[in-house]
Amino acid sequence: MALRSEPTARQMRLAVELRRLREAAGLTAREAATLLGVSAPQISQIEAGLTGVSEKRLRRLAANYSCPDPEFVDALVGMALDRTSGWWEEYRGLLPMPFLDLPELEHHASYRWDVDFLHVPGLLQTEDYARALFSYVNPEFPEEEVERWVEHRMRRKVVIKRPNPIPYKAVVHEAALRIRVGDRTAARAQLSQVLELSEASHITVRVIPFDLDGFGGAGSAMVYAGGSVPRLDTVVRDGPNGPVFIDVEAQLDRYRTLFRRVEAVSLEPSRSRDFIHKLAKEL
Incomplete structure (x- = not known):
């Protein structure tokens, strides 16, 4: 999967929330990668918003981080699965x-x-x-x-x-x-x-x-x-x-x-x- 060159604020918000969950759990990116069965760079890319994350992996991450808020996890899953391409995309390259x-x-x-x-x-x-x-x-x-x-x-x-x-x-x-x-x-x-x-x-x-x-x-x-x-x-x-x-x-x-x-x-x-x-x- 190609890396995103310019993540949206919404994609970055998902990335930041996953990083916050990991840090709250006291885990390094390398430790999180081991628990998920992926490489440390993949965790870094997810947490930088450069690549997306599947529902399965997101829920596994949340479980590994012992997140106590299932409603919050569901909301993150909704963000991860969202593929909305709204009218604002017509202005890409035309507005900041x-x-x-x-x-x-x-x-x-x-x-x-x-x-x-x-x-x-x-x-x-x-x-x-x-x-x-x-x-x-x-x-x-x-x-x-x-x-x-x-x-x-x-x-x-x-x-x-x-x-x-x-x-x-x-x-x-x-x-x-x-x-x-x-x-x-x-x-x-x-x-x-x-x-x-x-x-x-x-x-x-x-x-x-x-x-x-x-x-x-x-x-x-x-x-x-x-x-x-x-x-x-x-x-x-x-x-x-x-x-x-x-x-x-x-x-x-x-x-x-x-x-x-x-x-x-x-x-x-x-x-x-x-x-x-x-x-x-x-x-």
């Missing part, structure tokens, strides 16, 4: 790899939470808003490339618009709603779309107003994607070269707590809709 990993993560997510302070979250953006944003952030982009990014962002909305959409929560600061990324018409249309989407039963939008006392913020924007089991949750934050994927349990727990704190101080959904409607009327 992390921007292919993001829609793949969303496709498999059980739910998604967003927190944003400067921009309307991507899944809620209109084409005109996204176009103005990409054009401003990347002024060197030719029109054709800007349109490619806009198209990619619009296609990502499938996870909240498909017949079986994922539950989606967005907490948005008033600043993000007031910053006029495009012109007045585009800003009004953007607020209208947020209102329209927030009426869906699986979508919750909450606003943090400027006049909230005692709110110290939550750093930069955050995406929290639920996995098939909590141990496979993922946080995505913006980095200098694109999305950064975080999967260490201690950090996941911190971000879960952070989201709940931010959600708790935001306006209730009905009051948030009233607030956004008022902002739209001011435009």
